[in-house]
Amino acid sequence: MSLLSSPHEAFSSGFYRDPTLDFAVRGLLGHAPSGATEPGEVLATIATVPDGDWTAWHAAWLDLGARLLDEASALHEAGRLESASGLYLRASRYLAEAVDSAPDDTRADVFRRHRLAWDGFIDTTLYSAQRVSIPYEADSLPGYVIRPGDDDEPRPTIILVNGSDGSHSAMWGDAAHGALVRGYTVLIFDGPGQQSMLFERGTAFRPDWEKVVTPVVDFLLARPDVDAAKLAIYGISQGGYWVPRALAFETRLAAAIADPGVTDVSASWLPRLPAPLRALFEAGKKDAFDRDMQIGMRFGAATARTWAFRARPYRQESYFDTLNEVSRYALGDLAASIRTPLFITSPEGEQFWPGQSAALAEALPGERVLQEFTAAEGADLHCQPLARTLTQQRMFDWLDVALDL
Template sequence: MKQLMFTEDPQFWFETLRLFGHAAYGGSDFGEVLAAASTVKAGDYESWHDAYRGMADRLYAEAADAGPVTARDLLLRASTYYFSAGFFLHGDPADPRIDASYDRSVECFRRAGVAEPVEIPYKDTVLHGYLYRAPGDGPKPMVIMHSGFDGSAEELHFMGAGAAAERGYHVLTFDGPGQPSAIRRGIVFRPDWEHVVTPVVDFVLGLDGVDPGRVALLGVSLGGELAPRAAAFEPRLAAVVAVDGVYDAGAAVTSFLPWDRAEIVRRANAEHDEEFDALLRAGREASSTLRWACDHGRYVMGAATDREFVAKYLEYTLEGGVAEKIQCPVLVCEAADDLFFGGETETEPRRLAAHLTAPKTLLTFTAEEGADAHCHVGAQRLAAGRIYDWLDRTL
């Protein structure tokens, strides 16, 4: 999609478009985002924080004296803006504004009352999430949803959970390792996502009213690699949806480097590599996306340096026959102009689809539809309609 704001900063434009898109399910209002964005200076993380924190604080205060429906709507939008306020601050994990904005985002979402908070047993702790119960008697299908590199369980309400719930699905959203509620307890990302999803499947199968033969998994963004990875080793899933599909997540980083993947892996894991470090520094200066990805990546992967982050991130791949192990039907979504996983010759969704031996559908979203951005953030209702119609037919 053509950049209408922040024309020299693709990352700021994408995050603004992401916020515009949340309006489809009540997570923002167009004028509010436009008003906040108009005060932001491209590339200036401080001005971004201040703009969205200020908007969120105003809505939070107004909700205190509002009627129930109005308060719910105000709190849902405030939740979005609080989360966005802290989005670019992770280069300094000690910044107190990170927890302050996130905690208020969660508070607002829970007060809005659109889903039931749940705790899912995981190793010696829990994963935090939300349960949406479908009305009516009898077993219902269940959609398990998780985000990816930078999204939250709360945000998933606007990126498919609300849409699934209104179509009669039970829905469970959750934050896995490395995702917001987990990383704040020191639980960093892990590539073997099946060890995350299996206890979540155990949890949903223990709930009343869930049809055990109709449990689907949907992953968003990096979740488009994580969810297929889990499906390769979790036979109880009846379908998996990758929004958008990712075969090798490392491609989003290796495209900035002049070596082949094997050489990048070797050098990223070396004890010292001044040339590699210099290239990453130069890349940060040239690319707003790489700058943000490295800052956030160190935070969520538990990496001390940008190069260590790259080394860890390269583990997120379905190479080596993993994609071929998936047995259930797979929906692979593709954005025609994906900022992160587009690829010059072959997109990551198409690479994933090419390696699948299970029944598969490739669903491409285009600029003409206003849906060509990563995860179709500008066209959430269009995307949800097509995804859940596929899931209806498949389950």
């Protein structure tokens, strides 16, 4: 076996030089405690993928996910439900990685296979799981209510709000599994612009997330198996903006978690622009901005890929219009209206919204906890990817107290 220099330093030096691939590996490994990934599968897979090779990255996760999905289906048919369940879950998580890196012409099919694996998990899990359709304006939001057991007793319930690109299988590792083992019922759903609402229905994100959360709360409070006094909400990544935004208007939630806190989504976009481009945008010079952005994208394949991935859910026609839309995702003075107790994670080395967790905590008039996470704990970077067990321990311990459990 040939060893790289100091391979034991991967935590601090990185699994890849490409920061996006490195962060993805950390997220995959961090979901292992929930059963959503297997460390050996992850490490064996990345060993075949050169740094920065997105074509190889996509092919590797697609191949692994497809193989596990086939194995899960065979075991399911044979009645080996527990084994099938674990394979379906891991297949779903790996195929989610393939969705994120899929070419435009195959993304819909890869997403279909990813969701097929997730639904296989739902059909075979030992937890009590139910597909639901949540009334939403003239449409509906697809989701899943998952309960710790088969009884109909009212339970504390937590709404799980994903970020800009998170899958259900990722949310399983981030919060759902940890909630279920502690006795919570969980609701996982696709909001506008998320997952099936994007890839199958073509809907866009919206900044006024209270228009999403209020119908979800209405739906849950109509269920006899939900304890109305112990209803909470959790938001990860960009969900750390959507949840506080909703709390400024929706007052029926007993407690909330923002992982991390986000006050202005555009702060992860605008500072990355070269100064001349930012000046054009801030001056409102749409044609010049779009022209120069288009030229720049021709010379930066990685930048073009990242832009396309991040911009897709906003469903805007131009570079300028996309940034204009993203700029609407800011809390502003609304934070002062929030009265719901809020737990806010604040990881060392936050890449996307540094300082915003503390800013949110400072702006809140009511009960809040700002929980620091550090590299020394193995818990740095956005959403503490390699410390999801520690994150869930801290946030659910707080939530248990907040809900008087």
